[in-house]
Amino acid sequence: MRTRSMGLQFDTEGLAIDAMTSDEASAVATSGDESETDDEYYTARAKTAQKYNEETACFLEEFQDTMMTSQESFVFACGGTIPAMPSQASSDPKESLGFASNPVTIRWDPRNASAPASRCKLSLPIDSSTDDYQVLGDLMADMLPATFGLGGKDVYDEKYRKAVKMDPAQFSTNFSPYEVGIVDTITQILLPSLDHGAKRVVRAELYKLNVYEGPSGHFHAHVDTPRSPFQFGSLVVCLPVPHEGGELEVRHKGKTMAFDWSSTATEDAALHWAAFYSDCEHEVFEVKSGHRLTLTYNLYAVPGVQDPSLAGCRIEPTKLPLMSRIESMMGDKDFMPQGGWLGFYTTHAYPHTSEHFETGALKGIDMVIWQGFQALNCGVCLRPIVSSTSWTYGLRIDAIGRYFPLVISDDISYIEEPKDMEEFLERWGTEDIAFDDVEWLNSPGNKEPQLTYLAYGNEASTSCLYSYCAILIAVPPYGDDGRLKAETPFEERMNPFELE
Numbered sequence: 001m002r003t004r005s006m007g008l009q010f011d012t013e014g015l016a017i018d019a020m021t022s023d024e025a026s027a028v029a030t031s032g033d034e035s036e037t038d039d040e041y042y043t044a045r046a047k048t049a050q051k052y053n054e055e056t057a058c059f060l061e062e063f064q065d066t067m068m069t070s071q072e073s074f075v076f077a078c079g080g081t082i083p084a085m086p087s088q089a090s091s092d093p094k095e096s097l098g099f100a101s102n103p104v105t106i107r108w109d110p111r112n113a114s115a116p117a118s119r120c121k122l123s124l125p126i127d128s129s130t131d132d133y134q135v136l137g138d139l140m141a142d143m144l145p146a147t148f149g150l151g152g153k154d155v156y157d158e159k160y161r162k163a164v165k166m167d168p169a170q171f172s173t174n175f176s177p178y179e180v181g182i183v184d185t186i187t188q189i190l191l192p193s194l195d196h197g198a199k200r201v202v203r204a205e206l207y208k209l210n211v212y213e214g215p216s217g218h219f220h221a222h223v224d225t226p227r228s229p230f231q232f233g234s235l236v237v238c239l240p241v242p243h244e245g246g247e248l249e250v251r252h253k254g255k256t257m258a259f260d261w262s263s264t265a266t267e268d269a270a271l272h273w274a275a276f277y278s279d280c281e282h283e284v285f286e287v288k289s290g291h292r293l294t295l296t297y298n299l300y301a302v303p304g305v306q307d308p309s310l311a312g313c314r315i316e317p318t319k320l321p322l323m324s325r326i327e328s329m330m331g332d333k334d335f336m337p338q339g340g341w342l343g344f345y346t347t348h349a350y351p352h353t354s355e356h357f358e359t360g361a362l363k364g365i366d367m368v369i370w371q372g373f374q375a376l377n378c379g380v381c382l383r384p385i386v387s388s389t390s391w392t393y394g395l396r397i398d399a400i401g402r403y404f405p406l407v408i409s410d411d412i413s414y415i416e417e418p419k420d421m422e423e424f425l426e427r428w429g430t431e432d433i434a435f436d437d438v439e440w441l442n443s444p445g446n447k448e449p450q451l452t453y454l455a456y457g458n459e460a461s462t463s464c465l466y467s468y469c470a471i472l473i474a475v476p477p478y479g480d481d482g483r484l485k486a487e488t489p490f491e492e493r494m495n496p497f498e499l500e
């Protein structure tokens with residue numbers, strides 16, 4: 001039996017909702033409930049054969065299989081180790097060993113302003129033959145209990161997270177993830193772009209210094225709250241201080257990557273790091289002994305050109321089997337000969353109903369689909385898809401919207417009967433292209449609140465329609481000399497609710 005859903009369907013089970021606001025949490029908790037069954041899949045392909053031809057149906061079936069296999073090879077996290085020079089070593093760059101880290105210093109503002117500056121500086125790797133541990137104790141005394149976001153508030157609860165933290169406004173460090181090659185590695189692995197596509201680079205912004213102390217320091221499974229629509233991930237750098245336990249586990253769609261950075265005083269000191277996409281659940285297991293010091297960074301995708309010297313070791317998305325599938329499909333005269341529409345639900349979660357959501361933030365296979373079809377003369381655009389059967393009046397809604405940002409409509413949208421809902425959706429703005437005219441390549445993923453409105457039952461109550469994020473692909477017709485170029489079928493739209 002085919003397993004259509006493998007890898008491409010959103011898996012809600014592994015997703016923690018704890019470190020999100022309650023609204024975000026409910027959005028995640030209810031997502032992924034509209035998956036495609038085998039029957040639906042076969043019906044869809046039979047319809048494709050009828051609408052286009054057998055070849056188109058076969059191409060799409062093969063494409064979906066490749067998509068599912070490719071999905072497996074996309075990583076959601078990466079990490080590495082960097083040897084650390086002893087803290088007494090010279091920090092002269094000429095003497096540093098390539099990508100070995102110079103001694104790391106942390107200087108901080110003490111709570112007691114009369115503490116001498118020399119007491120507010122920690123050098124790492126830690127040296128137990130000096131008073132380094134005393135200095136570490138002083139640092140921790142100046143740190144604050146580490147909170148986490150819950151229901152839109154910062155909460156401290158040791159059952160959930162036991163650690164101390166310091167904000168970057170209160171400390172500085174000479175450590176830079178750019179200098180030791182971490183940022184370049186992340187760019188290549190987590191944010192690759194096709195050769196011809198818009199280039200983007202990673203900006204790492206220092207977020208916190210944390211200490212998890214043994215025994216019992218830990219951080220329960222959670223998903224980081226993105227600080228902006230451009231944030232695509234998080235980076236954790238573990239500084240060279242001996243500790244046992246405190247493994248970091250990162251999970252995405254049923255897969256797990258574990259990073260065990262425990263070390264003893266006698267081992268060669270090293271810095272360790274891990275970076276992962278924002279929609280990955282992760283957890284820091286209990287630190288059994290010692291101190292686990294981490295610097296955390298928010299990772300943003302920003303336009304830019306990668307260092308050309310890295311071209312040799314770049315991952316080349318054009319070599320992906322998925323890319324060759326797209327090429328052979330588009331190059332065949334029997335595939336959608338008159339042109340048509342394809343739809344791909346993004347497989348990662350994005351804050352797609354925020355004001356600034358844009359394509360530079362696309363991750364993994366989502367970016368390959370976006371850039372791959374675009375490179376082959378197709379028109380592509382991102383669109384919100386509202387699909388719901390659970391609406392009060394039993395009306396099935398399948399609408400392709402034009403406008404992403406969340407609409408909170410509290411005074412203009414009295415929805416009492418189905419025709420009100422139709423008008424409301426029209427007013428929001430839906431694409432001229434019908435949902436059923438699109439060949440959908442996969443099942444819906446993450447959904448976000450899209451439209452809130454007042455509905456009347458016995459009394460008025462606020463209701464919400466959710467949307468999925470999809471890439472719509474306009475496949476141009478096949479002409480005498482190959483695939484024609486799609487005339488840009490998409491234009492940017494204004495928020496219809498702001499026009500008045």
Ligand SMILES: O=C(O)CCC(=O)C(=O)O
Binds near residue numbers: 219282
């Ligand atoms: O320290 C770590 O390994 C991860 C910490 C973490 O998940 C966070 O700060 O959000």
Ligand SMILES: [Fe+2]
Binds near residue numbers: 234
């Ligand atoms: Fe986290």
